[in-house]
Amino acid sequence: MTAFDDLMAFQRETEALSAIAGRLGWDQETMMPRGAAEQRGEEMAAIEGVLHARRTDPRLADWLGAVDEAALPPEGQAAVGLIRRDHARNTRVPARLAAELARVTSVSQGIWAEARRADSFDDFAPTLDRVLALKREEAAAIADGGDAYDALLQDYEPGATGAGLDAMFGALRPRLVALRERIMGAERKPRALSGTFAEDAQLALSREMAEAFGYDFSRGRIDKAVHPFSSGSGADVRITTRTAPHDPFNCIYSTIHEVGHAAYEQGIDAAHALTPLGRGVSMGVHESQSRIYENQLGRSRAFTGYLFGRMTALFGDLGVADAEAFFGTVNRVAPGYIRTEADEVHYNLHILMRFDLERRLVAGTLAVADLPDAWNARFAADFGVAVDRPSHGVLQDVHWSVGLFGYFPTYTLGNVYAGCLHQALRRDIPDLDEKLVQGDTSPATVWLRERLQRFGGLRAPRDTIAHACGFEPSEAPLLDYLDAKFGDLYGV
Amino acid sequence: MTAFDDLMAFQRETEALSAIAGRLGWDQETMMPRGAAEQRGEEMAAIEGVLHARRTDPRLADWLGAVDEAALPPEGQAAVGLIRRDHARNTRVPARLAAELARVTSVSQGIWAEARRADSFDDFAPTLDRVLALKREEAAAIADGGDAYDALLQDYEPGATGAGLDAMFGALRPRLVALRERIMGAERKPRALSGTFAEDAQLALSREMAEAFGYDFSRGRIDKAVHPFSSGSGADVRITTRTAPHDPFNCIYSTIHEVGHAAYEQGIDAAHALTPLGRGVSMGVHESQSRIYENQLGRSRAFTGYLFGRMTALFGDLGVADAEAFFGTVNRVAPGYIRTEADEVHYNLHILMRFDLERRLVAGTLAVADLPDAWNARFAADFGVAVDRPSHGVLQDVHWSVGLFGYFPTYTLGNVYAGCLHQALRRDIPDLDEKLVQGDTSPATVWLRERLQRFGGLRAPRDTIAHACGFEPSEAPLLDYLDAKFGDLYGV
Numbered sequence: 001m002t003a004f005d006d007l008m009a010f011q012r013e014t015e016a017l018s019a020i021a022g023r024l025g026w027d028q029e030t031m032m033p034r035g036a037a038e039q040r041g042e043e044m045a046a047i048e049g050v051l052h053a054r055r056t057d058p059r060l061a062d063w064l065g066a067v068d069e070a071a072l073p074p075e076g077q078a079a080v081g082l083i084r085r086d087h088a089r090n091t092r093v094p095a096r097l098a099a100e101l102a103r104v105t106s107v108s109q110g111i112w113a114e115a116r117r118a119d120s121f122d123d124f125a126p127t128l129d130r131v132l133a134l135k136r137e138e139a140a141a142i143a144d145g146g147d148a149y150d151a152l153l154q155d156y157e158p159g160a161t162g163a164g165l166d167a168m169f170g171a172l173r174p175r176l177v178a179l180r181e182r183i184m185g186a187e188r189k190p191r192a193l194s195g196t197f198a199e200d201a202q203l204a205l206s207r208e209m210a211e212a213f214g215y216d217f218s219r220g221r222i223d224k225a226v227h228p229f230s231s232g233s234g235a236d237v238r239i240t241t242r243t244a245p246h247d248p249f250n251c252i253y254s255t256i257h258e259v260g261h262a263a264y265e266q267g268i269d270a271a272h273a274l275t276p277l278g279r280g281v282s283m284g285v286h287e288s289q290s291r292i293y294e295n296q297l298g299r300s301r302a303f304t305g306y307l308f309g310r311m312t313a314l315f316g317d318l319g320v321a322d323a324e325a326f327f328g329t330v331n332r333v334a335p336g337y338i339r340t341e342a343d344e345v346h347y348n349l350h351i352l353m354r355f356d357l358e359r360r361l362v363a364g365t366l367a368v369a370d371l372p373d374a375w376n377a378r379f380a381a382d383f384g385v386a387v388d389r390p391s392h393g394v395l396q397d398v399h400w401s402v403g404l405f406g407y408f409p410t411y412t413l414g415n416v417y418a419g420c421l422h423q424a425l426r427r428d429i430p431d432l433d434e435k436l437v438q439g440d441t442s443p444a445t446v447w448l449r450e451r452l453q454r455f456g457g458l459r460a461p462r463d464t465i466a467h468a469c470g471f472e473p474s475e476a477p478l479l480d481y482l483d484a485k486f487g488d489l490y491g492v
Numbered sequence: 493m494t495a496f497d498d499l500m501a502f503q504r505e506t507e508a509l510s511a512i513a514g515r516l517g518w519d520q521e522t523m524m525p526r527g528a529a530e531q532r533g534e535e536m537a538a539i540e541g542v543l544h545a546r547r548t549d550p551r552l553a554d555w556l557g558a559v560d561e562a563a564l565p566p567e568g569q570a571a572v573g574l575i576r577r578d579h580a581r582n583t584r585v586p587a588r589l590a591a592e593l594a595r596v597t598s599v600s601q602g603i604w605a606e607a608r609r610a611d612s613f614d615d616f617a618p619t620l621d622r623v624l625a626l627k628r629e630e631a632a633a634i635a636d637g638g639d640a641y642d643a644l645l646q647d648y649e650p651g652a653t654g655a656g657l658d659a660m661f662g663a664l665r666p667r668l669v670a671l672r673e674r675i676m677g678a679e680r681k682p683r684a685l686s687g688t689f690a691e692d693a694q695l696a697l698s699r700e701m702a703e704a705f706g707y708d709f710s711r712g713r714i715d716k717a718v719h720p721f722s723s724g725s726g727a728d729v730r731i732t733t734r735t736a737p738h739d740p741f742n743c744i745y746s747t748i749h750e751v752g753h754a755a756y757e758q759g760i761d762a763a764h765a766l767t768p769l770g771r772g773v774s775m776g777v778h779e780s781q782s783r784i785y786e787n788q789l790g791r792s793r794a795f796t797g798y799l800f801g802r803m804t805a806l807f808g809d810l811g812v813a814d815a816e817a818f819f820g821t822v823n824r825v826a827p828g829y830i831r832t833e834a835d836e837v838h839y840n841l842h843i844l845m846r847f848d849l850e851r852r853l854v855a856g857t858l859a860v861a862d863l864p865d866a867w868n869a870r871f872a873a874d875f876g877v878a879v880d881r882p883s884h885g886v887l888q889d890v891h892w893s894v895g896l897f898g899y900f901p902t903y904t905l906g907n908v909y910a911g912c913l914h915q916a917l918r919r920d921i922p923d924l925d926e927k928l929v930q931g932d933t934s935p936a937t938v939w940l941r942e943r944l945q946r947f948g949g950l951r952a953p954r955d956t957i958a959h960a961c962g963f964e965p966s967e968a969p970l971l972d973y974l975d976a977k978f979g980d981l982y983g984v
Contacts, residue, residue: 012534013538013541016534016535016537016538016539017535017538017539017542019531019535020512020516020535020538020539023516023519024512024515027515027519031523031713032728033709033710033711033712033713033727033728033730034710035708035710035711035727035728036711036727036728038727039511039726039727039728039765039766040728042504042508042766043508043509043511043512045508046505046508046509046512047508047509047512049505050509050542216527217525218525218526218527219525219527219528220525221523221525234531235525235527235528235530235531236524236525236527236528236531236532238525273531274531274534
């Protein structure tokens with residue numbers, strides 16, 4: 001056994017234990033009896049304790065010091081690089097701080113949820129202050145003299161920087177605001193869907209859509225949960241969905257979105273399973289898969305043509321004249337306070353705003369007490385509407401309450417990457433629409449698997465996209481796609 | 493922190509991790525996608541590795557050496573006693589042997605299943621030989637000079653001895669054989685049920701039965717699985733059931749049986765959760781709960797009277813004249829090769845035979861090569877029928893293939909204990925039948941919870957039964973119950 005063999009064998013067990021912890025999380029949201037919550041908390045703490053001990057195990061430093069990276073094949077080098085990065089990060093955070101963060105964030109989500117229910121930012125402010133202070137302390141420890149926000153970003157999007165994202169988002173914002181304003185002023189108004197849609201039929205259709213997008217049920221399953229999510233890697237990647245009686249698109253597009261995440265995990269070469277390469281490489285690249293499945297493919301004119309036929313067959317008359325009108329209904333742009341309900345045009349404006357605000361919070365140039373005013377001013381500027389209550393504004397997202405600073409920008413980065421991948425995909429598969437209109441997504445999903453998904457963590461996130469596309473990623477393809485699609489739809 | 497505090501905090505985490513491993517097992521039988529089996533094997537190995545390391549952690553010896561047991565309350569003394577017992581057992585087994593046993597038994601079940609399918613004992617014999625050799629080695633290590641079979645028994649029924657069980661089973665066998673022969677010669681023959689029973693209705697009825705027997709759905713759930721089982725402790729105790737289209741009793745009584753196991757786990761005082769007292773104290777005491785729920789209560793004349801009404805309401809005419817005839821149908825005695833399909837009269841004869849055979853295997857007085865002949869001779873003597881093929885005989889049970897020697901006798905011990913508890917229950921609740929006939933089992937289930945279930949591992953298994961009954965357990969109440977019930981039913 002070389003140091004590399006020892007390191008990989010140890011890591012393999014850690015990955016397996018981490019997969020178990022992930023499955024417990026899935027169980028909690030789908031299967032767990034309600035009376036088991038407290039006991040489950042202790043179980044989660046126990047396995048997290050085991051994982052933390054392994055991630056800071058002193059033998060890791062020995063093996064990492066002894067491993068001969070130059071003698072390894074590229075996969076081995078990449079795996080060691082990922083272990084080295086995580087080890088450096090984890091050993092820089094003092095045990096006391098890690099424990100305090102775990103303790104505080106185990107209760108802060110509940111306090112946030114209560115404050116949101118009471119619509120009172122004051123009820124949440126002291127907790128947010130405490131979480132932010134701890135995260136700033138953590139960032140300083142990880143940054144080792146570098147930028148604090150950049151340090152936090154590495155947990156979600158390795159290689160990204162606040163400055164780089166700021167430049168990209170700075171280019172997005174004016175064109176998105178301008179597009180939004182043109183659409184709001186347009187005369188064409190696609191109809192919203194109305195009616196009641198049976199849950200059984202919605203769930204059956206969502207399974208059909210999962211199959212249409214290549215979800216492998218032999219290595220996964222779909223269950224209902226309050227929030228849709230994808231969970232797990234390799235041979236066991238489960239997704240959840242939800243239904244709303246008056247909005248079948250919620251179920252359909254949540255499912256397609258999660259199938260995108262799951263396809264990434266299911267698509268990684270089996271040889272990488274239970275290694276650091278066996279998971280999606282970053283949140284941004286992950287989101288690029290869920291978004292291209294959901295939006296560029298699932299909400300395309302061609303695929304919605306197919307969906308119109310399936311929905312009409314299942315639900316009867318939808319009150320929408322034809323496939324073209326249905327395409328408008330699916331892609332209807334409507335202003336709203338809530339990020340998770342936003343359409344393709346509004347969504348990134350929500351993210352850009354959170355990115356700017358959280359960067360200032362982490363930098364210390366915005367105080368928690370001033371956050372609601374800053375939020376509301378920015379919302380009015382970009383969305384043209386005043387926020388009417390905290391639960392529709394600064395209290396709407398769970399992220400900050402559990403210390404997820406640096407996570408938000410990965411959503412828009414995912415959309416940007418999806419824009420790039422979509423441009424490359426259309427270049428390589430000119431007749432894609434002829435298949436999509438028949439409900440056959442395989443030319444696109446196979447392209448994504450072969451060019452991107454199968455490599456897992458082999459390349460850095462940005463390189464993963466560049467390799468797949470054959471060009472360096474930028475915001476331009478997404479903006480061009482949005483301008484073309486919605487300009488056409490709204491005649492603006 | 494005293495040594496006791498340290499010990500209990502460490503044990504609490506171990507119990508939580510063990511609960512996670514148990515839940516993974518549940519997931520594997522109910523939810524896991526079929527393609528995930530191989531990956532799941534690595535996950536299970538990883539968590540078992542963590543558990544093994546904790547169970548042999550050198551700090552345990554330090555804490556156990558330092559703890560001042562005399563100064564502890566009875567619960568603390570009992571908990572330390574259980575940890576001490578397990579620690580002595582685990583540290584006596586060499587790591588090499590434990591690893592080899594884990595390796596061999598991870599594949600031996602598959603070889604057994606294949607041999608059973610092929611109906612060829614020769615295909616299984618070398619594997620059984622290897623498993624038996626390793627278990628004998630393990631037994632010698634644990635026994636530390638004592639009896640090897642007694643050592644193995646301790647894993648399932650602490651305090652039991654081969655000699656003690658031999659005396660009890662020796663008293664059971666002639667009366668069971670005599671009762672069986674009387675019944676086989678009887679003129680009365682209750683009718684078997686015929687017809688097809690919709691799965692949905694069977695599952696709905698089984699949920700209703702679970703509720704009737706006090707299963708707490710807020711701390712559990714019921715799913716379908718190939719084999720019925722109960723899994724978990726404390727606040728998360730899940731059971732499974734199955735359906736057979738022509739045999740609704742399979743689903744109903746499997747469910748009631750598993751509810752008995754689950755009621756024990758759910759009934760333990762919450763203060764014992766995640767401590768060594770927070771689980772059923774032995775397999776025999778566990779089986780006493782499942783059996784008294786299933787047989788003495790569930791198959792009683794009074795309760796089957798209620799069930800007859802419910803089944804008639806759900807399924808229409810059952811082809812059975814009345815509640816009295818239905819009581820006969822539920823309790824119909826029929827010879828058969830297969831233990832798991834056996835009625836109350838035949839069941840223990842299956843076990844007594846396995847107990848005698850496995851004792852001789854462990855003692856080395858019966859060779860694996862001679863096992864089929866020994867099995868068939870004994871079966872002919874006790875059941876009056878010749879075994880027609882290995883899958884109906886020596887290959888029918890999974891237990892020995894995975895090294896479970898010493899497990900079988902706990903089934904009959906559970907029946908004996910159920911007989912004792914039933915006698916005490918009837919003594920204390922003379923009007924029980926008036927409730928059972930209305931489907932109200934609560935006087936019995938509350939009695940069991942208060943007198944037995946809530947104490948968990950506080951007392952040794954036999955003392956647990958003696959405390960609940962107010963008398964020392966023996967085989968006599970079970971035999972008297974069987975003679976009376978089946979003598980009456982068959983007029984013999």
